[in-house]
Amino acid sequence: MVVELVGGALQCVREAAAPSLPAANAAIRSLGASWARVLAHLERMQVQRQEPDQHSQNQLLAAAQSAGAWRFALALLKGPEQDPFAEARRAAKLYQLGGPVPMSEVAAMEGRSLPELAAVLWSLAAVASDEALLLQVQKEICSRILGGQVRTLETPSLGNVAWALATKPPRDRRLNEVMAQILRELLGRSTTLPRQAPPSAFVVMAEAVLATLWAGHVLELGIGGGAQVGEVLRSLGRALDAGSCTRNILPSLPTVTEEAPSSLPRNVWSFRDGMVLLKPDGWQIYDKVEVASDPGGPRLRGNFSAFWGSQWPRRRHPLPADLSCNCGFLHRLDVPSSGLILAASSYQMYYELRRQLAVGSLHREYAVLSHGWVPGRTEIGAPVRWSSASVARQELTKVTKGGWPAKTYLLARAHLAAEGLALTLLDVRIQTGRRHQIRTHLAHVGFPSLADGKYSADGTYQIDAQWCPRNFLHRYQLRFSVPQACKDVPVSFLEPLPLDLRRALSATAILKLFGAAEDWLRLLQAWKP
Known part of the structure; x- marks a missing residue:
């Protein structure tokens, strides 16, 4: 199947007189670490009068990185610029x-x-x-x-x-x-x-x-x-x-594809120039980061950005289509995750909410089921790095000395057991919002989240997938302030666990509850006395 997709993408590039730049970049990405073939296709693009852009060069650099070809990368990076930032x-x-x-x-x-x-x-x-x-x-x-x-x-x-x-x-x-x-x-x-x-x-x-x-x-x-x-x-x-x-406008994309997820997003609450939305699992937030890493657009998933954009007339509200401001999204969720999403439809509201996010007054809380028995309270402060140009999926986010600050707070609510596994139901808060931060941090300290096909071992994931249909990570609460008249009004929203995660949780046996865990589980509609 993969070979057919790659071959089809390359055939499109060969046959088209002037392929679109996103299509050409998608074909280049499909070549993975074969940097020599990537270079050949960049040359073919120029013959077809299609000038490669920064995304094209990033794919070539990523391929060279995976192949260990730093000498080639050195030649590629050399240039006549005297600009200190370029240097x-x-x-x-x-x-x-x-x-x-x-x-x-x-x-x-x-x-x-x-x-x-x-x-x-x-x-x-x-x-x-x-x-x-x-x-x-x-x-x-x-x-x-x-x-x-x-x-x-x-x-x-x-x-x-x-x-x-x-x-x-x-x-x-x-x-x-x-x-x-x-x-x-x-x-x-x-x-x-x-x-x-x-x-x-x-x-x-x-x-x-x-x-x-x-x-x-x-x-x-x-x-x-x-x-x-x-x-x-x-x-x-x-x-x-x-x-x-407006700048860098998001292209028109289909809201769903042939194999789109069955659950649909919904509007939880509307306020002036903004919404709190529920993102089901399987839906992708297609922002400027996704455009950089996947120029061809979402395929076997729902397009959450298109759903969000459909709520507002583009003429009066251009922000939901403006990639330079992440289409108004204040944060994102990974495709297999579910939960609440905050988005703004005006630039004024967007920057007000971004201010709250920057100073730590916009709070996001998650329910996560992880492997192992996590201690009562744990703080993870390991720096992480994510690369949009990485061609190896396991290299997208990793803990590294040269990473960016990232802090995650874990509160154990319950120790559980299932299928011979030790598990912990966690209440998670984050100070920073790095891409895949929670999943990366949990894997780093030896407690990977359940059914995580990206950051847990293949064998572990295969066992998890037999009784948990997807990564067990759900953003259940958002807390922020909405400007009204001359004051800010605090608001809070809670979304219980979706049915698929409640079913997975019901297959576990509770061994120990911590603190006010019973009340917390009732809020998530996951408690059966």
């Missing part, structure tokens, strides 16, 4: 590909401007190639920012510096003031942003402010900025809502 990006890519990276030369501070050092800092934080060197660059950047050079940084660089400082926190007592200066600079620039500026300028400004808020929250610095930050983000959203131009 730093090449160094980061080379490090990820396993080749020799002269980071000491890239990070040489003598004669470099603050913008150049900011690009170097981003590169070092992204790959964690040399912690001592990273701390050295961080110290120099902090000194220059406090010395009055913060205005020399462009708006995206300000957000990148804040992100990099939070990714690998420096041991510097001046960090609080550095982050406060970055935020003050961004807020000041936002007031001078002309209304006639292109839409991308408002998006870039909002993303930089949100990155700084997130960094302050992760570093526990308390630089939330108060009401001023909220008003700045709302004004940026209003400017985008007032414009008629």
Whole structure:
């Protein structure tokens, strides 16, 4: 079956006079680690007057990575650009590909401007190639920012510096003031942003402010900025809502396919410019991340993004089709998972909810059944990395020293047994929202989630699948605030376990309950006294 699909994809590329770029990229991805064949198809694209894009190059780099061909990747990454960010990006890519990276030369501070050092800092934080060197660059950047050079940084660089400082926190007592200066600079620039500026300028400004808020929250610095930050983000959203131009529009895709899941999404609650939705298992949130990793679109699954977009007229509400802002989704859920999803239909509401997410006041809670007997309370703080260009499924997300901060909190509600297995029913909360974070963290500490075909051993998954139809992970609660008049009104939504997971849970024997587990299980409609 796989061979037929690959052959069909390649045949389409050969026969088409000018294949569409998404179709060509999908065919390239199907070649996996065969980087020589990927290169041949890139050349064929150029003959057919189809210029490869960044996704095409990423697939070639990923294939070279899987094949260990770092020398070829080095030649590919070499270029005439003098831009410091491009230079730093090449160094980061080379490090990820396993080749020799002269980071000491890239990070040489003598004669470099603050913008150049900011690009170097981003590169070092992204790959964690040399912690001592990273701390050295961080110290120099902090000194220059406090010395009055913060205005020399462009708006995206300000957000990148804040992100990099939070990714690998420096041991510097001046960090609080550095982050406060970055935020003050961004807020000041936002007031001078002309209304006639292109839409991308408002998006870039909002993303930089949100990155700084997130960094302050992760570093526990308390630089939330108060009401001023909220008003700045709302004004940026209003400017985008007032414009008629949208960016990177999601293509029209069928809502379901021939083998789409039988359960349909539903609207749990509507509020001004937003919705709380229920995503059943088998439905894919097709955002900018999915476009990068799967240009051909969803196939044997439901398209949750198309369902969401159908709720709003595109003319009046362009956000649900705008990939640059993740189609208005505040978070996502993996295809085999189910649960509540929060989405905004206006840019103003989107950035307000993003602010809550950045400062930790938007809460997501999950019910997960895992292998093993997890202790009562557990905190997992292992950094993770996800690569959209990875061609090996098991490499999509993994715990690594060079990963991004990720924190997961586990509360054991019950110890169970089934099919000779020790199991724990967990109440899970996350501080960060990395892709596949919960599943990766559980597997990392030796308690993989039940029926996880990606992050558990094949033998374990085969046994699980005999009595649990899918990955046992359900987002059962959302808590956030909705702006109304002159105040924010806290709201909370709870969605019980779906029938398939309740049936799987009923096949287990309860050995021990913790704390108020009975009340919690009743909320999930999973308790039978």
